[in-house]
Amino acid sequence: MDSVGPLGLQQGDGAPGCPQEALPCPSNSPELVQECLRQFKVTGAQLRQIQASLLGSMEQALSGQANPAPTVRMLPTYVGSVPHGTEQGDFVVLELGAIGASLRVLWVTLMGTKGHRMEPQSREFVIPQEVMVGPGQQLFDFAARCLSEFLDAFPVGNQGLQLGFSFSFPCHQTGLDKSTLISWTKGFRCSGVEGQDVVQLLRDAIQRQGAYSIDVVAVVNDAVGTMMGCEPGAGPCEVGLVVDTGTNACYMEEARHVAVLDEDRGRVCISVEWGSFSDDGALGPVLTTFDHALDHESLNPGAQRFEKMIGGLYLGELVRLVLAHLAQRGVLFGGCTSPALLSRGGILLEHVAEMEDPSAGAARVHTILQDLGLRPRASDTELVRHVCAAVCTRAAQLCAAALAAVLSRLQRSREQETLQIAVATGGRVFERHPRFLSILQETVMLLAPKCDVSFIPSVDGGGRGVAMVTAVAARLAAHRRLLEETLAPFRLTREQLAAVQAQMREAMARGLRGEASSLRMLPTYVRATPDGSERGDFLALDLGGTNFRVLLVRVATGGVQISSQIYSIPECVAQGSGQQLFDHIVDCIVDFQQKQGLSGQSLPLGFTFSFPCRQLGLDQGILLTWTKGFNASDCEGQDVVCLLREAIRRRQATELNVVAIVNDTVGTMMSCGYEDPRCEVGLIVGTGTNACYMEELRNVASVAGDSGHMCINMEWGAFGDDGSLGMLSTNFDASVDQASINPGKQRFEKMISGMYLGEIVRHVLLHLTSLGVLFRGQPTQRLQTRDIFKTKFLSEIESDSLALRQVRAILEALGLPLTSDDALMVLEVCQAVSQRAAQLCGAGVAAVVEKIRENRGLEELTVSVGVDGTLYKMHPHFSSLVAATVRELAPRCAVTFLQSEDGSGKGAALVTAVACRLAQMTHV
Numbered sequence: 001m002d003s004v005g006p007l008g009l010q011q012g013d014g015a016p017g018c019p020q021e022a023l024p025c026p027s028n029s030p031e032l033v034q035e036c037l038r039q040f041k042v043t044g045a046q047l048r049q050i051q052a053s054l055l056g057s058m059e060q061a062l063s064g065q066a067n068p069a070p071t072v073r074m075l076p077t078y079v080g081s082v083p084h085g086t087e088q089g090d091f092v093v094l095e096l097g098a099i100g101a102s103l104r105v106l107w108v109t110l111m112g113t114k115g116h117r118m119e120p121q122s123r124e125f126v127i128p129q130e131v132m133v134g135p136g137q138q139l140f141d142f143a144a145r146c147l148s149e150f151l152d153a154f155p156v157g158n159q160g161l162q163l164g165f166s167f168s169f170p171c172h173q174t175g176l177d178k179s180t181l182i183s184w185t186k187g188f189r190c191s192g193v194e195g196q197d198v199v200q201l202l203r204d205a206i207q208r209q210g211a212y213s214i215d216v217v218a219v220v221n222d223a224v225g226t227m228m229g230c231e232p233g234a235g236p237c238e239v240g241l242v243v244d245t246g247t248n249a250c251y252m253e254e255a256r257h258v259a260v261l262d263e264d265r266g267r268v269c270i271s272v273e274w275g276s277f278s279d280d281g282a283l284g285p286v287l288t289t290f291d292h293a294l295d296h297e298s299l300n301p302g303a304q305r306f307e308k309m310i311g312g313l314y315l316g317e318l319v320r321l322v323l324a325h326l327a328q329r330g331v332l333f334g335g336c337t338s339p340a341l342l343s344r345g346g347i348l349l350e351h352v353a354e355m356e357d358p359s360a361g362a363a364r365v366h367t368i369l370q371d372l373g374l375r376p377r378a379s380d381t382e383l384v385r386h387v388c389a390a391v392c393t394r395a396a397q398l399c400a401a402a403l404a405a406v407l408s409r410l411q412r413s414r415e416q417e418t419l420q421i422a423v424a425t426g427g428r429v430f431e432r433h434p435r436f437l438s439i440l441q442e443t444v445m446l447l448a449p450k451c452d453v454s455f456i457p458s459v460d461g462g463g464r465g466v467a468m469v470t471a472v473a474a475r476l477a478a479h480r481r482l483l484e485e486t487l488a489p490f491r492l493t494r495e496q497l498a499a500v501q502a503q504m505r506e507a508m509a510r511g512l513r514g515e516a517s518s519l520r521m522l523p524t525y526v527r528a529t530p531d532g533s534e535r536g537d538f539l540a541l542d543l544g545g546t547n548f549r550v551l552l553v554r555v556a557t558g559g560v561q562i563s564s565q566i567y568s569i570p571e572c573v574a575q576g577s578g579q580q581l582f583d584h585i586v587d588c589i590v591d592f593q594q595k596q597g598l599s600g601q602s603l604p605l606g607f608t609f610s611f612p613c614r615q616l617g618l619d620q621g622i623l624l625t626w627t628k629g630f631n632a633s634d635c636e637g638q639d640v641v642c643l644l645r646e647a648i649r650r651r652q653a654t655e656l657n658v659v660a661i662v663n664d665t666v667g668t669m670m671s672c673g674y675e676d677p678r679c680e681v682g683l684i685v686g687t688g689t690n691a692c693y694m695e696e697l698r699n700v701a702s703v704a705g706d707s708g709h710m711c712i713n714m715e716w717g718a719f720g721d722d723g724s725l726g727m728l729s730t731n732f733d734a735s736v737d738q739a740s741i742n743p744g745k746q747r748f749e750k751m752i753s754g755m756y757l758g759e760i761v762r763h764v765l766l767h768l769t770s771l772g773v774l775f776r777g778q779p780t781q782r783l784q785t786r787d788i789f790k791t792k793f794l795s796e797i798e799s800d801s802l803a804l805r806q807v808r809a810i811l812e813a814l815g816l817p818l819t820s821d822d823a824l825m826v827l828e829v830c831q832a833v834s835q836r837a838a839q840l841c842g843a844g845v846a847a848v849v850e851k852i853r854e855n856r857g858l859e860e861l862t863v864s865v866g867v868d869g870t871l872y873k874m875h876p877h878f879s880s881l882v883a884a885t886v887r888e889l890a891p892r893c894a895v896t897f898l899q900s901e902d903g904s905g906k907g908a909a910l911v912t913a914v915a916c917r918l919a920q921m922t923h924v
């Protein structure tokens with residue numbers, strides 16, 4: 001059917017031919033030609049405006065600003081790093097959309113760092129026109145058929161083929177193998193595909209076909225394939241530029257600048273999709289009447305306006321429209337036209353490239369025109385060449401302006417004024433049209449003078465790059481599976497946590513009855529929480545946590561005042577002789593007294609001693625066993641208060657009067673209890689972990705009396721030492737336990753507390769390295785060093801405010817060389833280990849508060865828990881995970897967690913104060 005475009009050209013197959021009489025050139029023909037060619041001229045100022053406007057659009061899209069809608073999409077591609085060069089294996093690549101109406105299948109072998117590059121095998125299949133615009137299923141079935149046909153010619157088995165899908169249309173990617181088509185571009189318009197995941201459509205078609213079992217591992221835009229396939233030169237190639245049927249570019253952007261990703265980590269490759277760029281202000285002045293005509297006739301009028309001035313699908317078309325216009329005005333071919341000249345697609349990119357090529361003589365141009373059914377006169381060939389050159393020069397210049405916008409963006413995002421960068425170029429316009437690249441280069445130099453750009457032609461038409469991404473995707477998927485398998489035992493279900501809670505309840509009850517139990521449930525002789533009437537000055541000692549402290553605590557009407565000093569306990573003292581340890585402690589007290597001007601005063605002293613002690617009174621505590629990093633000889637089985645008094649005697653510091661010995665959990669509960677009378681539980685999650693709570697005296701078999709309460713030091717760190725936690729213990733826990741100074745002991749503590757979490761993580765990292773998942777499988781001496789991975793690193797690494805690059809910096813400072821992928825995995829390991837710790841701790845607290853509720857026969861219990869410990873306080877998520885677990889497992893208890901601000905020393909002083917008051921009362 002005839003139709004008339006905006007130029008008044010006749011379309012379709014209607015009325016090609018000559019006027020009645022061949023026309024002589026009209027007298028105004030030079031002006032007419034000039035007029036046409038002038039339309040294609042773009043000034044430097046216009047190019048700069050396009051560059052600036054495109055940059056604006058790019059940044060608007062990156063920042064997620066929707067109003068007005070940005071005209072480029074800036075689509076994240078999930079390609080996070082340029083290739084290592086270590087990728088290897090055989091891959092099938094299916095290319096759809098890059099090279100017009102053809103589909104290409106390639107067999108690509110990547111050799112890793114060894115061996116030479118192998119040429120891929122490939123085959124091109126022409127896609128019938130009706131398939132390009134028919135139902136989507138037909139297109140994907142066609143693709144699956146081509147794949148089978150290609151593979152039939154290969155001696156490949158049917159198993160484990162990994163396919164990379166090069167799909168060169170704008171897509172929303174949500175993973176390396178998930179990609180929803182936004183809209184068709186170029187010559188495609190299949191129904192039922194827009195809005196669908198094209199990977200799934202291909203998988204379905206391959207399955208329908210049934211011939212091969214192929215895993216579609218990755219989907220890649222051609223610009224990305226071009227960038228990724230680039231042979232790394234001096235530096236990595238971080239921009240990909242395609243001018244084929246259509247045009248597009250991609251580049252590596254800082255992920256933190258990409259609003260939709262909500263990700264602070266590393267870089268991500270962004271497909272600009274600049275083909276859709278259409279800013280009226282910037283593009284309007286350079287659009288010609290021919291551009292409008294071309295757009296009007298296209299499958300997607302109004303869309304992809306920028307692409308329609310640059311892409312190879314359109315260059316032939318623009319030339320055709322100009323030549324037809326000039327022929328119809330009698331300026332060319334004696335006024336004659338031909339069917340090819342008048343029908344869409346009549347002149348192809350190949351024709352234009354060849355006719356413009358200065359090395360192809362006039363005779364060649366003549367032949368091409370004749371093949372197009374035209375009768376060129378001698379003067380026509382030169383004119384036609386000018387037209388081709390004008391159209392192509394403009395395309396290359398516009399492309400340069402767009403590339404310059406990308407380079408400016410890179411300068412900004414990297415905060416570098418000068419930029420040295422390699423751009424991978426791909427597509428048939430570069431291959432067939434050498435002048436295109438030289439104009440592009442020249443123009444880029446003018447528009448981005450501070451960028452030192454080297455252009456590197458893509459290898460194997462981008463197929464190699466797609467294989468690279470596929471290799472990376474396959475490796476990442478395999479690594480992820482291994483990571484998940486490794487971390488699975490750390491992920492506890494609600495049922496498992498409820499079982500821990502139930503076992504804890506059982507063990508508590510047995511321990512209280514004096515039966516065999518891993519929970520000792522030690523009476524503390526603390527019978528009441530503070531009532532606020534306590535007064536006086538006290539000395540306190542605080543031994544067993546991160547710091548050893550001596551304190552002066554003044555309890556007065558206006559509140560509590562504390563002065564304290566930290567003293568170190570060298571490891572050789574903590575693990576030397578008991579006498580040495582206690583002498584050291586007394587030395588520190590005497591030093592403190594001197595500094596505080598307390599020498600000669602006899603102040604009552606409360607001793608926070610954070611180890612399991614069997615108490616027979618407030619001032620008697622027999623050390624049952626050392627825990628954490630302590631192992632001083634001749635102390636276990638001894639009364640610690642006596643050991644301290646003996647050391648006082650040895651030092652002749654007779655004025656020291658030890659009144660009470662207190663576990664740190666008890667000190668913490670008392671300290672918080674001074675502020676909140678509902679505080680009836682003490683919890684420590686620091687170097688070690690433990691809890692205490694107020695139990696009904698009638699339930700405590702080892703203490704006489706049936707009424708009132710007593711605080712019980714559970715020593716829950718030892719929970720599971722009878723093997724009852726076996727099901728939850730991983731190989732990593734076993735390794736940490738075996739390497740500790742007390743194997744088989746404190747099994748619950750070793751899964752929870754700060755002294756051990758870093759070690760668990762280190763063992764997991766060693767395992768993942770041995771599987772090749774981390775650090776490229778290279779074991780390092782550093783990682784094999786015990787205690788190198790401190791628990792404070794977990795707290796730092798898991799902090800939400802840290803970008804992955806900072807995580808990487810922490811690990812690099814540890815001497816662990818890693819990539820962004822590694823850093824992400826280390827973060828996930830830390831999360832799994834600390835989450836389990838917090839949940840187990842929560843299950844313990846749930847057991848305790850439920851016990852209190854049931855003891856009191858209450859439907860609902862409101863209770864506070866005083867908490868201390870570096871891990872609990874410093875870790876960004878630990879406390880909220882504990883609270884969430886308690887809510888889940890003890891729904892009838894309203895639990896408030898109070899962080900102790902003053903350490904357990906204050907609590908020890910308060911216990912001492914109560915003891916003094918009671919002692920005075922008995923004196924009276």
Ligand code: BG6
Binds near residue numbers: 547
């Ligand atoms: C402190 C106590 O507040 O918390 C110590 O005063 C206790 O006695 C400590 O051991 C627990 O935390 P960490 O992290 O120092 O072991």
Ligand code: GLC
Binds near residue numbers: 098275
């Ligand atoms: C079109 C597509 C884009 C592709 C480009 C080059 O612009 O929308 O995805 O990269 O053509 O093939």
Ligand code: GLC
Binds near residue numbers: 627
């Ligand atoms: C260890 C000790 C315990 C202490 C806890 C917290 O588990 O055995 O007494 O309360 O660490 O410091």
